[in-house]
Amino acid sequence: MRRAMLLLVGLLVISTLGAAVLAAAVAGMAVPGGGQSGGQTATGEAADARASGRALASIPPTWLDLYRQAAATCPGLPWTVLAGIGTVESDNGQSSAAGVRSGANFAGAEGPMQFEPSTFSSYAVVGPGGADPPSPYDPVDAVYSAAHLLCVDGGGDPSTVAAAIYAYNHSSDYVAQVLSLASSYGAAAGTGQR
Numbered sequence: 001m002r003r004a005m006l007l008l009v010g011l012l013v014i015s016t017l018g019a020a021v022l023a024a025a026v027a028g029m030a031v032p033g034g035g036q037s038g039g040q041t042a043t044g045e046a047a048d049a050r051a052s053g054r055a056l057a058s059i060p061p062t063w064l065d066l067y068r069q070a071a072a073t074c075p076g077l078p079w080t081v082l083a084g085i086g087t088v089e090s091d092n093g094q095s096s097a098a099g100v101r102s103g104a105n106f107a108g109a110e111g112p113m114q115f116e117p118s119t120f121s122s123y124a125v126v127g128p129g130g131a132d133p134p135s136p137y138d139p140v141d142a143v144y145s146a147a148h149l150l151c152v153d154g155g156g157d158p159s160t161v162a163a164a165i166y167a168y169n170h171s172s173d174y175v176a177q178v179l180s181l182a183s184s185y186g187a188a189a190g191t192g193q194r
Contacts, residue, residue: 051185051186052184052186054184054185055083055187059086059092064083066127066139066140066143067079070082070127070146073125073147074148074156076155078186080182081150081155082146084185085113085146085168087181088174089113090112092112100137110137113136117136123148124136127140130144149167165178
């Protein structure tokens with residue numbers, strides 16, 4: 001019930017972002033397509049699912065692959081959304097901030113995807129090659145668990161991906177930042193990026 005209420009509140013908050021800004025951000029996100037052209041944007045339009053130059057320059061290759069692989073576990077979830085969250089939360093695991101590699105930040109969040117302990121224990125997934133038991137500090141477990149949480153909250157559906165991001169972090173500014181990054185990470189069709 002609490003999660004449903006948060007999703008409803010999230011939808012209401014997201015609507016205040018403005019349809020034009022949200023549509024522009026979502027339209028640029030590519031759905032995982034295994035790195036091949038011919039994928040679809042989050043709005044269902046044909047597009048290239050490869051990474052943009054910005055993504056290639058700012059996301060370590062292992063993290064880029066990890067985002068793609070984890071997103072593929074949730075049909076319709078754009079890998080670019082996971083990358084946007086990972087960038088905001090920990091600069092794709094590169095941050096030395098409290099809670100990223102050990103301990104917790106001021107809000108109690110842990111790991112590169114900044115999970116609250118109770119949320120991680122509810123949605124934890126052991127990704128391929130991840131820690132067993134799963135750890136919020138293990139990049140594989142953290143990203144696969146984030147994909148699982150987003151999927152449960154509607155991240156695989158273009159009409160509810162923003163609400164799923166809001167459920168991940170209850171801030172309309174956060175949603176806008178993640179969607180903006182996600183939009184910038186998808187390569188335009190025919191750009192030749194990987």
